[in-house]
Amino acid sequence: MLTAEQNAELTRVGPGTPMGELLRRYWYPVAFTRQLEEFPVKRVRLLGENWAVYRTPDGSYGVVEEHCPHRRASLAYGVVEAEGLRCGYHGWLFGRDGTCLDQPAELDKTTFKDRVRARAGRAEELGGMVWVYVGPEPAPLLPRYDVYVMDGVRDFGHALLPCNWLQIMENAVDPHHVEWLHGRYFEFLGNRMGFEAPKSFQRRHVKVAFDEFDHGIIKRRLLEGHSEDDDDWAIGHPMVFPYCMRVGGAGIEQMQIRVPVDDTTTWFVLYTVHAPDGAPAPDQDVIPDYELPWRDEQGNHIVDYVEGQDIMAWVTQGPITDRTVEHLGKSDVGIAMLRKQFKQQLAAVAAGRDPIAVVRDPAANDRIDLPCEKNKFGAGADFALQWMNLGFTRYSPQLQDLLRLHTEAAEVRASA
Amino acid sequence: MPEAGVLPDDPHPLPPPTATFARDAERHLLDAPRHCPQCGAPIAGPGGLVVEYWAAEDRVFYCWCRSCDWTGTVIQVDRHIGHEASD
Numbered sequence: 373m374l375t376a377e378q379n380a381e382l383t384r385v386g387p388g389t390p391m392g393e394l395l396r397r398y399w400y401p402v403a404f405t406r407q408l409e410e411f412p413v414k415r416v417r418l419l420g421e422n423w424a425v426y427r428t429p430d431g432s433y434g435v436v437e438e439h440c441p442h443r444r445a446s447l448a449y450g451v452v453e454a455e456g457l458r459c460g461y462h463g464w465l466f467g468r469d470g471t472c473l474d475q476p477a478e479l480d481k482t483t484f485k486d487r488v489r490a491r492a493g494r495a496e497e498l499g500g501m502v503w504v505y506v507g508p509e510p511a512p513l514l515p516r517y518d519v520y521v522m523d524g525v526r527d528f529g530h531a532l533l534p535c536n537w538l539q540i541m542e543n544a545v546d547p548h549h550v551e552w553l554h555g556r557y558f559e560f561l562g563n564r565m566g567f568e569a570p571k572s573f574q575r576r577h578v579k580v581a582f583d584e585f586d587h588g589i590i591k592r593r594l595l596e597g598h599s600e601d602d603d604d605w606a607i608g609h610p611m612v613f614p615y616c617m618r619v620g621g622a623g624i625e626q627m628q629i630r631v632p633v634d635d636t637t638t639w640f641v642l643y644t645v646h647a648p649d650g651a652p653a654p655d656q657d658v659i660p661d662y663e664l665p666w667r668d669e670q671g672n673h674i675v676d677y678v679e680g681q682d683i684m685a686w687v688t689q690g691p692i693t694d695r696t697v698e699h700l701g702k703s704d705v706g707i708a709m710l711r712k713q714f715k716q717q718l719a720a721v722a723a724g725r726d727p728i729a730v731v732r733d734p735a736a737n738d739r740i741d742l743p744c745e746k747n748k749f750g751a752g753a754d755f756a757l758q759w760m761n762l763g764f765t766r767y768s769p770q771l772q773d774l775l776r777l778h779t780e781a782a783e784v785r786a787s788a
Numbered sequence: 789m790p791e792a793g794v795l796p797d798d799p800h801p802l803p804p805p806t807a808t809f810a811r812d813a814e815r816h817l818l819d820a821p822r823h824c825p826q827c828g829a830p831i832a833g834p835g836g837l838v839v840e841y842w843a844a845e846d847r848v849f850y851c852w853c854r855s856c857d858w859t860g861t862v863i864q865v866d867r868h869i870g871h872e873a874s875d
Contacts, residue, residue, distance in 0.1 A: 373816045373840040376801040377833055390834070696802065696816070697809040700841035708839040708850040712859060715837040719854045 374695040374711075382714055383536050383692050385632045386420035391714070394721045395419055395614060396507035397730055399514045400631050401641060403502040404528065404661045408433070413457065415448035418506065420634040424448040425495055425504060426457050433495035434468040435504045441472075441488050466490040500526055500659040501643070512730045518741045519618065519627045524647030525654065525777060528661040529764040531640045533683060537615060537632040538714075539693040540640070540686045544611035544628075545706030547580045547593045553681050558762075561676055570758040572751035573678075581605075582706045587729045588613035589709060590743060595750065603745035610742055613713065613729045621748025622756035623648025623778060636691035640664075642679065642764055646774055648756065650788070651781035660769045678763040753782045816840050821849050821862050829855035 374382075385392045402416040408427040415438060416423050422438035424447040434456055440447050445461040452458075456467040458474070464485075465474035470492030472485040493506035499520035505511045533540075543549065555574035562569035575595040583590045592608035594600060603621075610618050617628040629641040642664075647653060666674055666683045673684035700707065717727035731737050748755045756778045765771055802817060803810045820838040824831050831838060837852040849862040 373812065374838075375817055375820070375832070378837065381834065694803070696813040697807070699809070699812065700839065702841060702843040702848070704841055705850070708841065711839055712837050712850070712852040715852055715854065716857070718834075 373698055373700065376696050379692075379695045381718070382711060383538050384635055385537070386635065390718050390722070392419055394714075394718050394727060395632060397512070397721065397727055398507070398614060399496075399503045399505045399512070400615070401501040401503050401629060401643075402435075402631070404659070405497050405500050405502055406658065406661065408502055412452040413448055413450060415446065416504075417633050417637075418504065419632055421506070423493070423504065423506065424450065424457060425502060426450075426452050427502075428452060428456070429454055431497075432468070433497060433502055435493045435495040435506065436466055436470060437491035440464060441490055442475075447490070466492070468492060499643070500528070501641075510732075512726070512732050513734065513737050515729070515731045516737050516739055517612070517616075517618070517627060518739055519625050519643060519645055521739050522625065522645055522647060523653045524625065524645035525656055525770070525774065526659040527642075527644045527646065527765065527768050527770060527774065528659060529642040529644070529664050529679070529767060530661060531664040531666055531683065532633070533638045533640050533666075533687055534636060534691060535638060535687050535689065536636055536692045537630045537638040539689050540630045540638055541611065541615065541617075542707045542710060543682060543686065544617035545582060545589055545591055545710045546704070547591055547706070548577055548703050549685070550593075551575060551577055553685060554678050557675075557681065558678075565676060567676070570751075570762055572749040572755055572758060575749060579605075580703070580706070581608075582709050583608075584709070584713065585610070587740070587742065589706070589713060591706060598750055602750060603747045604749065607743050607745050609744045611710065612742065613717070613727075618742045618744050620744045621746060621759075622751070622753050623651075623781065624756050624759060625744065640683070644765070646777055648753075648778050648781035650784035651777055654777075662767055662769060664764050664767060676762075677766060678759065680764075753778070753785075819847070819849075819864065821851055824851070824853035824856060824858055825860065825862065826853060826858035827856040829853055 381390055385395055400418055402425055403414055413426040416425050423435050424438050425435045427433050436447055438446050438448055440459040442464050447457055447459055449460040450457045455473055458465040463476040467473050470490040472488050475485045478484050493504050494511050495504045496514050498514055503514050550573055558569035577593055578596055579594040581592040588611045590608045590610045592605045594605045612618055615630045619626050625645045627643045629643055631639040633639050666680055668674055674680045675684050720727045803813050822832050831851055831853050836854050839850040841848050846863050851862055852859045
């Protein structure tokens, strides 16, 4: 339970807010590479502000505040030039750093263009997505987390959700929900709707633990019938500060990305790489991205798949969870730790220091490996098929190819 | 922050009195620790964090102090119960 004041401090992400200042110290994915290749400029919203992200002919990327400093028309309807983005309204041209390079209707010798500039951030491509940084200089490096740079078959499911990002992040340090939301509730639905829910999600939690580390909080669970040598306890997996969770198992590696679009909207991306041992990764010319259906035509949540259940739990808390009337138990201590970590990083930024998970050393950024279970829930190779068939991958246009990849890889390992 | 035991004049930080669990929110605002047990600095608002959770009959306040980085739990005690000697 929090006071309203503390809840507001933790959830408001717009410009000038304490959390907005902290969150602007990080890079965020805002589009798929495919989108900017198909059309080179796109309007995006991030941290309560609108931006125009664009791709120049040489394959470089830029991002500027959406509204032209001239007459405030949208630069998302501009012309992409080699030097940057030209406003479609009167042709003002802005370079990648926001410098005004041309004002066609003004006198050639005017210094006007030297006295006006667009707000600009930085933009780069990594792993099939376009990333932007809109915080203060000097900009940190775009973190090369393992999932974004490893070999494998990529698959992107995503959804735009009408809720604040923090209540989604609290799910990342909430191990108990698995045996209930994805276990007992899933089993209840299966009995009613005529399908078998995955047993691997139904194991009882005996003990949970949380450890802070340089990139967030590692979550561990000891399940009934397991020992502390099992991956779920010995390795665990992390909440990656401030907007991701790294999960996986059985040759599926994933970063769950929760981009804070504004106070009441989050872009949820399931950045997934399929890399089972025993199967060489096929070439992938195009990475499929697909929207996840999470509400039916009557407005009810679609809850017969794992991530649909999570989405229901997040969205039904309301646009911003009212934490003044929540009732936490000791099983929620991970959530208390998460909130503390956010408060510590707010203090760091206010004191002029870098918060955690900001990367500036190129030598440390070739590939940042994160801990993650290989044998998830003790289910072995079966976990991959369960997760794909009863999770979001069911909506992937390459589902059958992925099922075949994992099945053939398992056969190779079995025959070895 | 209100004085100890006194609700703020402005009711906006609290749910409406008729709201479900309004009493719990009111008790949190009144009872949450205001100062760090380690250094005494204010921990309400931007100065720290106080998260209340319940365990058995206890109201546990998980606290963090921005001034000294102390983290710990505070439990208000109405009755001290000692152990029972074995037979």
